[in-house]
Amino acid sequence: MIEVVPNVSEGRDPETISRIADAIRAVPDVLFLHVTSDPDHNRSVFTYASENGPALVQATLALFEIAVERIDLRHHTGEHPRVGAVDVVPFVPLKGAAMAECVALAEETGRLVAERFNIPIYLYEEAARAAHRRELPIIRSGGFENFAKKITDRQWQPDFGPAAVHASAGVSIIGARVPLIAFNVQLNTERIDIAEKIARSVRGVSGGLRYVRALPIHLHRRGIVQVSMNLLDYRKTPIHRAFTLVREEASRFGVDVLSTEIVGLIPEEALYAAAEWFLRIENFDPSIVLERRIEQRQK
Amino acid sequence: MIEVVPNVSEGRDPETISRIADAIRAVPDVLFLHVTSDPDHNRSVFTYASENGPALVQATLALFEIAVERIDLRHHTGEHPRVGAVDVVPFVPLKGAAMAECVALAEETGRLVAERFNIPIYLYEEAARAAHRRELPIIRSGGFENFAKKITDRQWQPDFGPAAVHASAGVSIIGARVPLIAFNVQLNTERIDIAEKIARSVRGVSGGLRYVRALPIHLHRRGIVQVSMNLLDYRKTPIHRAFTLVREEASRFGVDVLSTEIVGLIPEEALYAAAEWFLRIENFDPSIVLERRIEQRQK
Numbered sequence: 001m002i003e004v005v006p007n008v009s010e011g012r013d014p015e016t017i018s019r020i021a022d023a024i025r026a027v028p029d030v031l032f033l034h035v036t037s038d039p040d041h042n043r044s045v046f047t048y049a050s051e052n053g054p055a056l057v058q059a060t061l062a063l064f065e066i067a068v069e070r071i072d073l074r075h076h077t078g079e080h081p082r083v084g085a086v087d088v089v090p091f092v093p094l095k096g097a098a099m100a101e102c103v104a105l106a107e108e109t110g111r112l113v114a115e116r117f118n119i120p121i122y123l124y125e126e127a128a129r130a131a132h133r134r135e136l137p138i139i140r141s142g143g144f145e146n147f148a149k150k151i152t153d154r155q156w157q158p159d160f161g162p163a164a165v166h167a168s169a170g171v172s173i174i175g176a177r178v179p180l181i182a183f184n185v186q187l188n189t190e191r192i193d194i195a196e197k198i199a200r201s202v203r204g205v206s207g208g209l210r211y212v213r214a215l216p217i218h219l220h221r222r223g224i225v226q227v228s229m230n231l232l233d234y235r236k237t238p239i240h241r242a243f244t245l246v247r248e249e250a251s252r253f254g255v256d257v258l259s260t261e262i263v264g265l266i267p268e269e270a271l272y273a274a275a276e277w278f279l280r281i282e283n284f285d286p287s288i289v290l291e292r293r294i295e296q297r298q299k
Numbered sequence: 300m301i302e303v304v305p306n307v308s309e310g311r312d313p314e315t316i317s318r319i320a321d322a323i324r325a326v327p328d329v330l331f332l333h334v335t336s337d338p339d340h341n342r343s344v345f346t347y348a349s350e351n352g353p354a355l356v357q358a359t360l361a362l363f364e365i366a367v368e369r370i371d372l373r374h375h376t377g378e379h380p381r382v383g384a385v386d387v388v389p390f391v392p393l394k395g396a397a398m399a400e401c402v403a404l405a406e407e408t409g410r411l412v413a414e415r416f417n418i419p420i421y422l423y424e425e426a427a428r429a430a431h432r433r434e435l436p437i438i439r440s441g442g443f444e445n446f447a448k449k450i451t452d453r454q455w456q457p458d459f460g461p462a463a464v465h466a467s468a469g470v471s472i473i474g475a476r477v478p479l480i481a482f483n484v485q486l487n488t489e490r491i492d493i494a495e496k497i498a499r500s501v502r503g504v505s506g507g508l509r510y511v512r513a514l515p516i517h518l519h520r521r522g523i524v525q526v527s528m529n530l531l532d533y534r535k536t537p538i539h540r541a542f543t544l545v546r547e548e549a550s551r552f553g554v555d556v557l558s559t560e561i562v563g564l565i566p567e568e569a570l571y572a573a574a575e576w577f578l579r580i581e582n583f584d585p586s587i588v589l590e591r592r593i594e595q596r597q598k
Contacts, residue, residue: 243578
């Protein structure tokens with residue numbers, strides 16, 4: 001089973017979002033799992049899965065078709081950094097799937113998208129073809145607005161497609177990676193400088209937790225700020241550690257965690273690990289979960 | 300699917316425990332799920348399940364056969380209160396099963412055990428035939444040692460079997476109830492008086508949490524004490540609330556929670572609720588768990 005989790009730069013127009021969801025659902029053999037949209041981020045995250053690789057490529061092309069037709073980044077505003085109408089498309093191996101298979105699907109998708117839509121494609125993470133192009137934030141840095149210049153740099157020639165940014169759809173980043181948890185922490189303050197300081201403290205690149213990426217986001221509609229995180233390897237930097245550290249850093253400013261949010265889906269293993277840690281369970285094993293034990297015995 | 304969770308008064312002799320497990324495994328159509336034994340409690344908890352009611356009755360009779368032959372309460376010591384070689388046998392409805400079906404199976408099992416082994420049987424919880432005999436601790440109060448006297452009281456005539464305690468196997472309590480979580484909290488102290496005070500603070504009957512039963516237990520082998528709890532309705536009194544209250548009460552004595560322990564199995568819903576609560580997730584729903592979502596879509 002392989003999962004695809006495209007991030008599309010539209011979180012406000014329900015028509016676009018539901019047309020994309022319908023197009024994915026229409027592909028035989030693909031399980032449409034989830035969509036979540038945020039108007040402040042102005043971004044939607046779709047999740048679908050299949051054991052049939054070509055069906056996943058077909059569903060992703062269907063998503064591009066609608067997104068490219070309906071999203072124009074020249075008129076796009078939103079809190080979340082982005083470079084493309086379809087900003088980033090990770091292929092993720094679930095139980096029984098190999099990373100190599102995901103890399104091959106990412107390459108195939110990238111080639112077809114470039115051909116069909118004339119969009120420059122960057123392969124990232126496990127699919128990256130050069131070390132400096134592995135990490136998403138580095139490829140994305142500067143955003144859509146500066147990509148016309150960035151793409152002329154020899155270091156930033158795309159892996160597929162023209163060396164010119166698509167006027168309305170920008171560029172797309174396609175790749176393969178291990179499962180990730182998108183985890184946002186809302187704070188009981190409107191001060192974006194506090195969210196920025198906390199994000200800097202917890203993210204790996206500036207000395208925080210190794211597998212955490214973090215951004216400060218202003219949630220204008222709610223009048224609060226958020227530390228928006230990606231947990232890139234939740235087995236090594238678990239969700240409870242990221243949560244606890246954000247809470248501690250916030251308390252230094254007299255601020256507390258109002259709530260948190262899972263964007264998309266979360267693997268059961270990550271929730272079990274959090275329950276085990278907070279409850280200090282000494283004999284935890286997924287097989288003490290009643291439903292898992294019954295499944296195991298029924299096999 | 301119905302689950303049976305007999306508590307047997309033997310937690311030290313591996314031969315008896317493995318013979319009981321084998322006897323349950325030998326019954327066609329029964330899923331043997333789990334066994335856990337504790338030498339200080341001197342008690343083992345078996346868990347098995349089936350969609351086939353008569354197979355569960357048969358497995359339970361097989362368990363009685365070995366326990367009655369090999370356990371003699373006259374020579375039994377242990378920290379946990381008990382009245383029988385097979386102390387208590389709850390039938391528990393899981394997804395798709397009705398409580399009425401569990402009550403019928405408890406009655407059928409009670410009748411057959413009384414007939415075959417000449418053991419007095421008390422029906423409890425949902426299977427109880429009188430209000431004062433509904434709760435396990437009340438039926439069990441006084442323990443095996445005092446039951447010869449208790450059974451002569453008109454209030455304590457058994458539901459099945461002779462009005463005389465079985466010399467070596469005592470009496471058995473059989474019934475039907477909602478799923479329960481057996482949750483033990485270890486403290487970093489040897490002082491049983493502290494565990495006793497905490498147990499009194501958290502249990503429902505003395506003013507604590509409504510659906511919590513709690514006992515102080517001395518873990519001689521580890522040189523610490525434990526608050527041993529049953530969470531009788533984990534949807535109304537969740538595991539994180541019981542944990543948090545024990546930790547708070549312990550802190551009043553300068554004591555902390557060393558670790559906790561799940562005895563038997565725990566429903567996934569209880570772990571999800573704990574993770575949701577500790578992580579303050581505002582959009583939690585079991586369907587944001589990746590594996591649950593895939594299962595749901597595959598149906």
